[in-house]
Amino acid sequence: MTTEHFDAVIVGAGFAGIGAAIQLKRLGIDDFVILEREDDLGGTWYVNHYPGLAVDVPTTTYSYYFEPNPNWSRLFTPGPEIKRYADDVADKYDVRRHIRYSVNVEGARWDDDASVWRVALRDGTTLSGRYLLTATGFLSQPKIPDIPGIDDFDGRIIHTTEWQDDFDPAGRRIAVIGTGATAVQLIPELAKSAADLTVYQRTPIWVVPKIDLRFGAFAKKLFARIPATQRVLRWFTSSVYEVMVSVGVVHYKTFRGRGNISAADLSRLHRFVVIRDKDLRRRLTPDYDFGCKRPTFSNGFYRAFTRPNVHLQDVGIDHVQSDGIVGKDGTKVLVDTLVLATGFDLWEANFPAIEVIGREGRNLGKWWRDTRFQAYQGVSMPQFPNYLSLASPYAFLGLNFFNTMEYQMRLMDRLFSEVKRRGATTFEVTEEANARYLDRMTELLGESLFTQGNCASARSYYFNPAGEPTLLRPTTTETAIREATEFPLSDYRIA
Missing domain, CATH: 3.50.50.60 (FAD/NAD(P)-binding domain)
Structure with a gap:
């Protein structure tokens, strides 16, 4: 039974879900809900709170590009500070009021007649939304080892x-x-x-x-009073990693x-x-x-x-x-x-994290496994109208998740703005555009470490069950951002 309808339904209240919510607000879409299975926001930075937890990339790059934080205590910031940053951003951009906690999403199905997504919850209720965005993260499903005894x-x-x-x-x-x-x-x-x-x-x-430098009071004041100094430091550390x-x-x-x-x-x-x-x-x-x-x-x-x-x-x-x-x-x-400390089940339990059924009954998980793991620009799949999967094959830009979020937010801006300009109701990536993108990613990976290097014994989650390194997008951040702002609109069927 459908009880409520929204313009958009976001699954997950981690940094991807918060970023998607902020972008929707910028686009004038305020009638949306964020469904979060935990009892607080922050995703992996709320779930994980073990001793020693910290970012393993410089914190100078680990933030939204539009929301630098001058208050980091050190170069590799402890986990509680990252969680606090998530709280502060959610409050500043009025995201928290859209979140419903302790909600388990069972799956989503596209209703072609009504042009909406029907989102089924574990408690038996169903929500509907014009748009569906799954922001379930890459590290969201714990892996429990199958050890005898x-x-x-x-x-x-x-x-x-x-x-x-x-x-x-x-x-x-x-x-x-x-x-x-x-x-x-x-x-x-x-x-x-x-x-x-x-x-x-x-x-x-x-x-x-x-090299874990501590940011003292002087550095924090400098970052707060002259934000350009922190942006320069971000540019430097990001460039090194690039x-x-x-x-x-x-x-x-x-x-x-x-x-x-x-x-x-x-x-x-x-x-x-x-x-x-x-x-x-x-x-x-x-x-x-x-x-x-x-x-x-x-x-x-x-x-x-x-x-x-x-x-x-x-x-x-x-x-x-x-x-x-x-x-x-x-x-x-x-x-x-x-x-x-056995990590996460990325491929079997996370791609996708919920059952998603698109047009003509296409099951996303089954389709990925029967064909190949693929996603145009790391977010869209043919036969899945009005749907963006923010944790998909070819989505992750190497070492920094926020770089991934930046290009995805810019893609949302271009795509949703065009839908609004045309007065359209749906968007869907074409089979041809998706195939071209998959061929290009495959070609680029042919030059990469994962294809040319010695990775056989790594047991890396970068590789899917078929042995293809389809987690990472084999481009620079600059290229990903440029493509997200300039991709041919003809790659989507907008109607």
Whole structure:
């Protein structure tokens, strides 16, 4: 039963959903609702609050381009400050009043007769909207490892996305499963007070030193009084990262991996300086090219393994017992706390995060898996009118999500403005434009690290189940923004 109708329905109140809401308001569309499954906004920065949480790109670039924040405490800002920034932006742009919390969206179906989306909620109600925007993020569905016996464990089990703030690691015998970006931040914090900490590693991660500058009172006042100074700093840090991604990822073949080799050498030097145990250094060294799996920054990760209470286990887990973990080599480690730093299920549970049924019954998830993962400009698919998926194949611009959000907001501006100018009711990307875009992305990826480099053992979420690196958009931010503001309007059927 449809109870309410809106001009637009946004699914997700993280930074993508907030950005989409701000853009709708700029376009004069104020009759919209944001459906959020959590009880607060902020997306991953609300869900995640484990010890050591921080951004792993410079905070100078980690904000909306139109809303710089002069109050960051340091170059790699702790998570609570990012959450506070989300709150402040939502309040400033009057987004919060549009949000409905603790709402689980089951799916959405296009009603061709009425030219609206029917959005089904778990409580049995249905909302309708002229436009549908899914802003569910790339890191929204936790991955729970399927380990034999894990349900028989008698101790405490904590997934990093459901951190228990009352948990005190002091004196505990802890096992951490995973060595991804989250674990790199968490492990040094747990190591400080745990009686014993065993880290179960499947795939090593490239870690380079972190130059984490603190912004003092003078810098904050300067940023606040002369915003141009912060914009210059943002330009500088963004440019550095653009060069890194361009040389090391997008144009890997042209530069013959020289940038990746240099970054890997920096990581090796970091390990050599911190860890004197040659065998331990070897076990912590990845055998895939730098960049195949998301690398990260840390000054404490390698140092944690030099503590007498921290141990690396890399032979694999055979099964879990009530009081510990048995490795594939037969050894057993007694633990009372199991921490799952196993990341997120991007492809199976997140593409799409809800069931979306378009024109003529096309099921988005099934269509992606039966054909190929694809999305024109990273947001649109044929047979899905009036729909933008902000977390789609070819959407993510490398290291900084806000760059992705910037080009998507500009695309919204161009597309929705044209719909309004024509007095139209629907937009839909054409099959031809989508096919051309997919061919172009495939061609560009042929020059990239993911195709030309050694990525076979990386187990990277950049790759979809078919082995294609379709998460990242293999262009510069400048190119993405230009295309979002200049794409041929004929690529969409506007009627």
